[in-house]
Amino acid sequence: MIKEMEKPIEFGTYIHDLRKEKKYSLKIVADKLGIDISLLSKIENGERQLQSHMLNGLAELFDLDYKEMQIQLLNQRIENEFGDEPFFLEAISILKHKGITK
Helix, strand or coil, rough: CCCCCHHHHHHHHHHHHHHHCCCCCCHHHHHHHHCCHHHHHHHHHCCCCCCCHHHHHHHHHHHHCHHHHHHHHHHHHHHHHHHHCCHHHHHHHHHHHHHCCC
């Protein structure tokens, strides 16, 4: 289970920590995600972003909740893209009032 956090998790660091904890090689995880070792290494080091199609493989491999991972990934992307905008929270509030977010 992904821990509840105020800030979105950094997926690269998270994957790296899980992989080390389970003593999985880069190859084992990369094969499960259908990517090469080089790309996984870049994701773990924050040089590339995790893609949503990789979540299912991660959830299966590390026995994690897919829905929670999807929410965290979307949260991270939204905050990274728009978090520094001066009216970010106001925009989110408007979306919530319109029923676009729940």
